[in-house]
Amino acid sequence: MSLAQALRGSRPPGRNIGRPTSLCYGFGPMARLAGLLSAALLLPTPPALAAAMAVFPSDAPVLLAQLGPRSPEAEEANELMEQGEFEQAVKVLQRGLSQPDVSDDVLVELYRLMGLAQLYLGNEARAREAYEKLLQARPDYEIPHSAPPKIRELYARIKEDIRKRRVRPVTLDAAPIDVHEGGRPLELNARIEDMALGAKAKLYYRRAGAQSYSSVDFGRAKGGAREDYSATIPAYELPAEPRGYDMEYYLEVADAAQRRLAGKGDAFNPLHFRVTPAGEEVPGSTKASAWYENPWVWAGAGAIVVAGTVTAVAIASSQPAGNLPVTIRVNP
Amino acid sequence: MKAAAWWTMGLVALCLFSGCGEAPVPGTGSVGFDVYVSAAAIDEIGGFQLALVKPGVFSDCTSITETCLKNQLSSTNQLVPVKDDQGNTVPALFVPNALTTSGPVRTQDTTLRDVPAGKDYFLIVEALSRQNPPRLLGASCTQRIEVRTGTNERVQAEPIVFFTDQGGGADGGLGVPCDPRF
Numbered sequence: 043m044s045l046a047q048a049l050r051g052s053r054p055p056g057r058n059i060g061r062p063t064s065l066c067y068g069f070g071p072m073a074r075l076a077g078l079l080s081a082a083l084l085l086p087t088p089p090a091l092a093a094a095m096a097v098f099p100s101d102a103p104v105l106l107a108q109l110g111p112r113s114p115e116a117e118e119a120n121e122l123m124e125q126g127e128f129e130q131a132v133k134v135l136q137r138g139l140s141q142p143d144v145s146d147d148v149l150v151e152l153y154r155l156m157g158l159a160q161l162y163l164g165n166e167a168r169a170r171e172a173y174e175k176l177l178q179a180r181p182d183y184e185i186p187h188s189a190p191p192k193i194r195e196l197y198a199r200i201k202e203d204i205r206k207r208r209v210r211p212v213t214l215d216a217a218p219i220d221v222h223e224g225g226r227p228l229e230l231n232a233r234i235e236d237m238a239l240g241a242k243a244k245l246y247y248r249r250a251g252a253q254s255y256s257s258v259d260f261g262r263a264k265g266g267a268r269e270d271y272s273a274t275i276p277a278y279e280l281p282a283e284p285r286g287y288d289m290e291y292y293l294e295v296a297d298a299a300q301r302r303l304a305g306k307g308d309a310f311n312p313l314h315f316r317v318t319p320a321g322e323e324v325p326g327s328t329k330a331s332a333w334y335e336n337p338w339v340w341a342g343a344g345a346i347v348v349a350g351t352v353t354a355v356a357i358a359s360s361q362p363a364g365n366l367p368v369t370i371r372v373n374p
Numbered sequence: 375m376k377a378a379a380w381w382t383m384g385l386v387a388l389c390l391f392s393g394c395g396e397a398p399v400p401g402t403g404s405v406g407f408d409v410y411v412s413a414a415a416i417d418e419i420g421g422f423q424l425a426l427v428k429p430g431v432f433s434d435c436t437s438i439t440e441t442c443l444k445n446q447l448s449s450t451n452q453l454v455p456v457k458d459d460q461g462n463t464v465p466a467l468f469v470p471n472a473l474t475t476s477g478p479v480r481t482q483d484t485t486l487r488d489v490p491a492g493k494d495y496f497l498i499v500e501a502l503s504r505q506n507p508p509r510l511l512g513a514s515c516t517q518r519i520e521v522r523t524g525t526n527e528r529v530q531a532e533p534i535v536f537f538t539d540q541g542g543g544a545d546g547g548l549g550v551p552c553d554p555r556f
Contacts, residue, residue: 182437246430253493255430300432302448309430310492362491364521367528370422370482370499371514372473 113138113148119155128159135159146240150180166196173200180240212236212295214243214304219291219315224282226320228275232260234295234304235269241303243295245273246312250288255309260293282320289315415536416473416480418548419511420504423555424486425466426454426519429494435515439535442510442552443498450556454495454521457488465556468502479533493520499531500554511549512536 115138122131135156138144144152153176160169176183177200216232234243243260256279263270280289291314292307307313425443431452432438438446443466447453450465458464473480497516502508514532537549 182440294430301446302431302452308451309428310490362523363488364491364523365525366426366486366489366519366521367526368424368484368486368497368499369528369530370424370469370473370484371531371533372416372419372480372501373478373533 113144113151115139115141116148116151116155119152119159123155123159123162128162131159132156132163146180149240150176150183170196170200173197174203177201212238212241212303214293214295214306216293216306218313221316221318222280222289224280224286224317224320225277226280227277228280229272230274230293231263231266231270231272232293233269234260234271237269237295238297238303241295241297243271243273243293245275245291245293246309247275247279247289247291248312250290250314255290255292280317283317284319286316286318289317291315415511415548418503419471419473419501420508421468421470421502422482422484423466423468423500423502424456424484425498425500425556426456426486426489426521427496427498428452428454429492429496432496435496435517435532438496438498438515439513441550442554443500443513444554444556445552453556454490454492456486468555483528489521491521491523493518495519495521497529497531499534501534501536501549502554503548507553508555509549510537510552510554 115134119131119134119138122128122134135152138152139149139156153172157169157172157176160166160172173196213235214232215234216230219228219230222228230245232243237243244257245260246255246257248255258273258275260271260273262268263272266272290312292305292309292312294305294308295303297303302308427443427447431447453465455463455465456467458467467484467486469482469484471482473482494517497519498513499516500513501511503511512534514534516529516532519529520526
């Protein structure tokens with residue numbers, strides 16, 4: 043058993059393909075004292091105190107923090123906690139959490155430390171809040187089986203509560219793009235409700251026919267409501283060309299584990315818009331004008347309709363496919 | 375002298391089988407020496423489930439193999455459809471365990487048929503137990519799979535990572551208590 047392990051947390055054992063991120067942070071003398079007191083709070087029995095003392099012996103080697111996610115706030119909070127400045131550490135952690143573009147790993151670390159600091163301050167409700175958010179950001183985060191029963195119970199209760207609460211699904215709504223003038227950036231506004239903590243919204247785009255998508259993140263729209271987001275495709279990605287061209291795009295909200303929570307279109311069924319030459323008036327649809335301007339349409343409208351239908355059926359039924367030989371490997 | 379040599383070899387073997395060595399490189403699915411796979415565990419494999427995940431669903435192989443793939447997808451639309459032996463379109467292909475020993479590893483060849491051409495697919499291979507319902511004994515994740523029309527080059531899937539807490543679950547079963555089948 044190790045209270046340090048319990049508070050440090052771990053990923054499930056044996057599935058070691060994951061990122062080389064370690065959540066090991068050092069526990070100095072004051073943190074050991076904090077752990078002792080936390081254990082005393084959670085396990086208010088003499089054997090529990092003895093167990094906590096066994097966890098943090100005064101001559102135990104201090105675990106190193108060099109492998110953890112790098113965040114100035116997390117490091118500062120860690121130092122403050124080592125000095126026993128838990129209230130100050132909470133403020134620093136709150137500052138860290140309010141930073142823009144906090145990575146998932148840093149987020150997890152900040153909430154983990156927040157939970158620890160709040161536990162030390164005797165505020166179980168706040169600790170619970172922090173662990174709830176940690177679980178939202180990293181649903182697979184696990185307390186080791188060897189952790190004290192009280193801590194595991196608290197953590198299990200939090201997980202069960204989250205499961206029962208059935209967090210409202212994320213909804214994403216955005217007006218489709220029809221046409222866009224080349225050579226200018228394209229700002230796409232979206233309304234995302236009930237955005238999950240740690241989730242990210244992205245706009246994926248590519249020129250029609252290209253193999254891979256590029257992406258830009260959605261950010262909070264300036265001056266908009268909390269649910270208003272916007273993403274901008276830079277102008278250099280939409281150059282003006284004499285003949286115009288089509289772009290494919292889709293929107294996606296994914297959680298920290300890259301699970302799709304909401305979206306419009308996807309990689310295989312993208313949405314489309316047309317990039318018109320610079321200076322060309324952008325009407326409701328360029329397709330309408332092209333339709334009228336093309337004499338061939340009038341000349342062979344019926345034939346084109348029939349041919350188009352046949353072609354569409356042929357294309358749909360002859361999607362390029364291949365066979366993929368695979369060797370399954372097991373190391374004995 | 376002989377005894378000393380045996381002791382040395384024994385210690386080296388003990389080190390190898392007790393998890394010494396470098397941590398695996400992320401995304402490669404390399405198992406290093408952290409994986410324990412006993413012959414008994416291999417005997418427990420009822421079959422393998424192969425699935426191709428569309429690009430954009432996962433950013434890398436991180437965490438994918440920690441539990442059933444099925445539980446990590448919002449719908450089977452996130453998988454690339456494949457054909458089974460009967461020509462039916464299925465989200466994932468199941469093949470019974472027919473592992474053969476090939477040098478230091480055990481392998482099994484199979485083919486995913488009529489896979490829509492594309493790139494940046496993720497190939498997930500899950501080892502299913504013989505139980506009913508089956509449990510997830512282990513899994514592997516291979517990134518950047520590209521499929522072209524016709525017959526493609528053989529893909530060597532990353533070695534399957536088995537769970538080290540085999541038999542240690544609350545219900546005493548092997549692997550992870552989730553049913554991987556789609």
